[in-house]
Amino acid sequence: MLSQHLAVLQVVVPLICAPLCALLPLAKPGNKLGNNLAWLLATLVSLTTFIIALLLTKEVSLHGVISYQLGGWAPPWGIEYRIDHLSVYVLLIVSAIASITMLAARKSVEQEIAHEKISLFYSAFLLCLTGLLGIVATGDAFNIFVFLEISSLSSYALIALGNNRKALTASYQYLIMGTIGATFILIGVGLLYMLTGTLNIVDLQARVPELLSSRTLHAAFAFFTVGISLKLALLPLHLWLPNAYAYAPSMITVFLSATATKVSLYVLFRFFFGLFSNEITFEEFQLDKILLPLSILAILIASSVAIFQDNIKRMLAYSSVAQIGYMTLGISLATKSGSIAGMLHLFNHALIKGGLFLAMACIVLRTGSVQLKNFAGLGKRMPWTMAAILLLGLSLIGVPSTAGFISKWYLLIAALEQNNWLAAAVIVGGSLLAIIYIWKIVEYAYLKSPIRQSDKYFNERIEAPLQMLIPLWLLVAANFYFGLKTSFSYGFAETAINNLFL
Amino acid sequence: MTELLQHFELAIVIPLLGSLLVLLFHNYPQLREATSLFVAVILFIFTAQFIGSENQDISYTLFTITPGLSLAFHIEPLGLMFALLASSLWIITTVYSIGYMRGNKENNQTRFYLFFALSIAATMGIAFAANLATLFIFYEALTLCTFPLVTHKQNADAQSGGRTYLGILLGTSIVFFLTAIVITWLQAGSLNFIPGGILQGNIEKTGAIILFTLFMFGIGKAALMPFHRWLPAAMVAPTPVSALLHAVAVVKAGVFSVLKVTVYIFGIDFVTTQNASTWILWIAIATMLISSVIALSKDNFKARLAYSTISQLSYIVIGAALASPLAALGGALHIVTHAFGKITLFFCAGAVYTATKFTQISQFDGLGRHMPFTFSAYLVATISIIGLPPLVGSWSKWFLVEGSINTENYLVLIAFGVSTLLNCAYLLPIALRAFFKAPGNEINDWAPGIKEAPLACVVPLCITALATLVMFFFIQPIYEFLAPVFIQ
Numbered sequence: 001m002l003s004q005h006l007a008v009l010q011v012v013v014p015l016i017c018a019p020l021c022a023l024l025p026l027a028k029p030g031n032k033l034g035n036n037l038a039w040l041l042a043t044l045v046s047l048t049t050f051i052i053a054l055l056l057t058k059e060v061s062l063h064g065v066i067s068y069q070l071g072g073w074a075p076p077w078g079i080e081y082r083i084d085h086l087s088v089y090v091l092l093i094v095s096a097i098a099s100i101t102m103l104a105a106r107k108s109v110e111q112e113i114a115h116e117k118i119s120l121f122y123s124a125f126l127l128c129l130t131g132l133l134g135i136v137a138t139g140d141a142f143n144i145f146v147f148l149e150i151s152s153l154s155s156y157a158l159i160a161l162g163n164n165r166k167a168l169t170a171s172y173q174y175l176i177m178g179t180i181g182a183t184f185i186l187i188g189v190g191l192l193y194m195l196t197g198t199l200n201i202v203d204l205q206a207r208v209p210e211l212l213s214s215r216t217l218h219a220a221f222a223f224f225t226v227g228i229s230l231k232l233a234l235l236p237l238h239l240w241l242p243n244a245y246a247y248a249p250s251m252i253t254v255f256l257s258a259t260a261t262k263v264s265l266y267v268l269f270r271f272f273f274g275l276f277s278n279e280i281t282f283e284e285f286q287l288d289k290i291l292l293p294l295s296i297l298a299i300l301i302a303s304s305v306a307i308f309q310d311n312i313k314r315m316l317a318y319s320s321v322a323q324i325g326y327m328t329l330g331i332s333l334a335t336k337s338g339s340i341a342g343m344l345h346l347f348n349h350a351l352i353k354g355g356l357f358l359a360m361a362c363i364v365l366r367t368g369s370v371q372l373k374n375f376a377g378l379g380k381r382m383p384w385t386m387a388a389i390l391l392l393g394l395s396l397i398g399v400p401s402t403a404g405f406i407s408k409w410y411l412l413i414a415a416l417e418q419n420n421w422l423a424a425a426v427i428v429g430g431s432l433l434a435i436i437y438i439w440k441i442v443e444y445a446y447l448k449s450p451i452r453q454s455d456k457y458f459n460e461r462i463e464a465p466l467q468m469l470i471p472l473w474l475l476v477a478a479n480f481y482f483g484l485k486t487s488f489s490y491g492f493a494e495t496a497i498n499n500l501f502l
Numbered sequence: 503m504t505e506l507l508q509h510f511e512l513a514i515v516i517p518l519l520g521s522l523l524v525l526l527f528h529n530y531p532q533l534r535e536a537t538s539l540f541v542a543v544i545l546f547i548f549t550a551q552f553i554g555s556e557n558q559d560i561s562y563t564l565f566t567i568t569p570g571l572s573l574a575f576h577i578e579p580l581g582l583m584f585a586l587l588a589s590s591l592w593i594i595t596t597v598y599s600i601g602y603m604r605g606n607k608e609n610n611q612t613r614f615y616l617f618f619a620l621s622i623a624a625t626m627g628i629a630f631a632a633n634l635a636t637l638f639i640f641y642e643a644l645t646l647c648t649f650p651l652v653t654h655k656q657n658a659d660a661q662s663g664g665r666t667y668l669g670i671l672l673g674t675s676i677v678f679f680l681t682a683i684v685i686t687w688l689q690a691g692s693l694n695f696i697p698g699g700i701l702q703g704n705i706e707k708t709g710a711i712i713l714f715t716l717f718m719f720g721i722g723k724a725a726l727m728p729f730h731r732w733l734p735a736a737m738v739a740p741t742p743v744s745a746l747l748h749a750v751a752v753v754k755a756g757v758f759s760v761l762k763v764t765v766y767i768f769g770i771d772f773v774t775t776q777n778a779s780t781w782i783l784w785i786a787i788a789t790m791l792i793s794s795v796i797a798l799s800k801d802n803f804k805a806r807l808a809y810s811t812i813s814q815l816s817y818i819v820i821g822a823a824l825a826s827p828l829a830a831l832g833g834a835l836h837i838v839t840h841a842f843g844k845i846t847l848f849f850c851a852g853a854v855y856t857a858t859k860f861t862q863i864s865q866f867d868g869l870g871r872h873m874p875f876t877f878s879a880y881l882v883a884t885i886s887i888i889g890l891p892p893l894v895g896s897w898s899k900w901f902l903v904e905g906s907i908n909t910e911n912y913l914v915l916i917a918f919g920v921s922t923l924l925n926c927a928y929l930l931p932i933a934l935r936a937f938f939k940a941p942g943n944e945i946n947d948w949a950p951g952i953k954e955a956p957l958a959c960v961v962p963l964c965i966t967a968l969a970t971l972v973m974f975f976f977i978q979p980i981y982e983f984l985a986p987v988f989i990q
Contacts, residue, residue: 394646397672397676398676399642399646399672400635400638400639400642400643401639401643406567406568406571408680409568409570409571409680409684412680412681412684413684413687413688416681416684416685416688417688424681424684428676428677428680428681429677431676431677432673432676432677435668435669435672435673435676436669439665439668443661443664443665446650446653446656447653447656447660447661447664483567484565484567484573485565485567486567486568490568
């Protein structure tokens with residue numbers, strides 16, 4: 001009975017539990033028991049969404065697309081939740097990262113967030129999760145906007161909770177730019193609704209080809225492009241991202257870096273290839289012509305800027321902008337294999353960056369700062385955390401047998417199939433820049449001795465707690481698993497794109 | 503048991519297990535070193551039992567990562583030769599390491615033996631790789647496993663040396679090697695090493711030239727100029743590392759990959775018909791001569807040896823690029839002969855350092871009288887590298903020269919001649935200085951305190967020097983072992 005409703009439960013479970021989280025420490029805001037219960041609930045909910053995503057994956061791979069009619073209203077009149085290969089792929093990533101984040105979160109959150117706000121923190125986290133899962137699950141264009149706002153508003157609040165005062169301006173910056181982006185998407189949806197009278201994506205796709213001569217349609221496409229690029233942090237619309245990631249609470253950076261931009265990329269896939277189609281997007285609107293140069297610039301500029309960052313969270317944030325460039329570069333090749341490679345990198349990059357930011361959370365927990373000079377000697381002081389950073393860094397560079405390598409491999413194949421030597425050169429060149437910024441950390445951690453601080457225990461081992469190390473190493477293991485076995489990560493991306501493309 | 507022994511990919515597992523044991527015994531130095539030695543012997547015996555089955559076309563696919571990327575291993579003469587070379591010299595180097603690391607009271611010895619074993623595991627992976635993807639995986643692994651050895655001292659020098667090392671090796675492999683592999687996959691639809699090559703008929707002339715060039719520069723471990731600087735930079739490592747890894751395992755993994763690509767991906771005939779190697783031939787010749795001249799100018803002993811290695815590696819690349827079976831065979835032989843010669847020279851450098859802390863050649867005046875064994879071995883190995891009989895180095899040069907005459911590349915012939923003279927000019931004076939010059943002030947201050955380095959250092963270098971002599975007379979079996987690869 002319950003299994004028929006999996007599609008909606010995926011979204012409803014975290015939605016209902018979010019206010020519960022806020023209510024848990026009812027007697028006295030900030031009491032420890034209440035906070036721990038809130039954490040427990042958020043963790044259980046995240047794990048539940050992961051299990052639901054797994055069940056949905058099984059369902060989709062066995063029986064194909066799942067269509068769920070909300071309130072029993074048949075589409076296109078009612079809202080339809082539509083789960084296909086593309087959706088489950090992203091649902092899995094989002095819910096898995098949410099689970100990992102929550103499993104590791106307790107101590108880091110206790111340290112970074114004011115005690116009376118902890119339950120609110122978990123509640124906002126669950127709302128954010130609801131929004132991200134909702135965007136992916138729904139098959140309704142307006143509904144996507146609604147969920148986008150739910151996830152965005154809660155992430156503004158979460159980022160503002162960071163204990164550095166700069167978190168407030170970072171959040172404000174994100175608020176302004178994110179709202180502009182969301183508004184642009186809303187305008188796009190509105191224009192389409194005006195033209196067609198429908199909001200259902202499948203229905204829209206059938207109607208769009210007849211309207212190609214309409215200028216309104218062109219305007220809608222343009223609004224979508226800008227709006228999504230803003231949410232995606234595609235250069236030059238990435239300005240909100242580095243500060244937001246650098247100053248957000250550690251665990252929020254872990255979660256958002258591995259999910260928020262990925263879900264925005266999902267929206268790109270869904271709108272440009274699902275709502276419009278690849279033929280219209282590339283041949284009529286020539287998206288590739290603008291996406292390719294921007295992606296190349298994103299990879300080169302953001303990677304170069306990353307090299308000069310002393311705050312490692314900021315460095316990794318710029319690296320994220322570059323990696324988003326890799327994903328859009330794949331898409332801009334305008335071929336199936338390019339989009340598959342972009343999709344695959346979406347998956348692999350979530351594993352890499354989630355892991356790296358989680359390691360940063362460990363370091364913040366133990367040393368209080370992620371400034372580069374603070375890494376001196378950490379190879380001895382936090383051996384497991386640093387080893388994880390090293391291995392994840394290798395994956396980011398794209399050393400064979402890691403997930404990052406698989407992405408690079410398919411991106412290179414896609415680029416060289418088109419004889420696009422420039423793109424190929426940028427893909428490998430970006431790896432070189434990644435070597436430089438990753439190795440800066442490695443050199444500090446392994447080849448420099450710790451700076452003598454006032455406390456005399458500066459040489460002591462300060463390894464992160466197991467509660468954080470185990471999730472961290474789960475991600476490291478995932479990086480190698482998906483670097484050596486691609487039947488799921490590549491196979492699913494392939495089916496998803498094959499179903500999506502005409 | 504016998505079935506287990508047929509799984510030649512265990513050659514990778516044995517040193518891996520060894521590294522675990524080293525880690526386990528990190529509090530018991532005696533046991534740790536004994537384990538290292540034991541594992542080295544086991545590995546050699548294990549690889550040696552495959553002699554005789556190298557032409558049986560045994561291959562084994564471990565698993566497929568994704569179409570085109572599969573982890574597969576096979577046995578063929580070239581790979582088995584490389585595995586035997588690395589594993590046999592690993593035994594000798596382990597003995598030497600024990601003497602050197604203890605003699606110099608180096609720190610972090612467990613880490614040293616650990617990564618040494620890991621590097622050997624990666625080398626075995628390269629030797630038995632059945633396709634380019636597997637080769638590439640272990641090639642990168644070797645770079646990463648040797649990095650902690652290069653930066654062993656963890657000071658500013660080590661840091662900057664390590665940077666150059668990693669930057670050039672990872673950089674060239676990702677930018678050129680990976681691109682070349684992807685192009686091969688797209689053009690030929692396969693990455694397997696197949697006798698006669700897989701590219702014939704799949705790629706046009708310009709493409710072949712570009713691809714060959716990408717491969718040769720991509721395999722940065724072969725140290726073609728201008729991507730050679732990692733090798734002198736790697737000399738900050740302790741000497742046993744320079745000896746085994748930067749005279750044998752790592753650099754030979756580079757030229758071994760060059761030969762594999764030439765023979766099994768392009769096919770010698772295809773390289774000849776497409777003239778794919780002309781550019782690389784000139785670059786290799788230039789590298790050979792320029793690095794010899796640079797070697798002349800180096801006063802630091804290990805730096806001179808490093809530039810000498812760069813020059814000798816180019817002999818092997820020239821052998822591949824001449825695209826004649828005989829020259830390629832000469833290149834393959836040179837992997838073996840140069841390995842024994844150069845490891846001896848590095849052992850000598852380490853022995854001198856352990857005994858006296860001298861690193862500059864100008865300090866060596868008269869040292870030969872205090873360290874007769876070391877410098878006699880040095881002289882023997884030098885003559886082998888120059889290529890004079892009755893030492894084994896003469897054979898590989900013989901085939902290389904014959905190959906260049908067969909292909910009527912007389913300029914190459916002249917270049918070999920000039921290079922040999924340069925070899926004499928930068929290697930021989932060191933021995934002459936040590937034996938015939940009057941001792942300098944530094945030695946007089948020390949004497950009679952200077953003695954030979956510990957036995958564990960001196961015995962290995964005598965063994966390898968003797969080997970260059972003995973192998974001269976037993977070249978026939980090695981020739982017959984390798985010939986099927988090149989001469990059909």
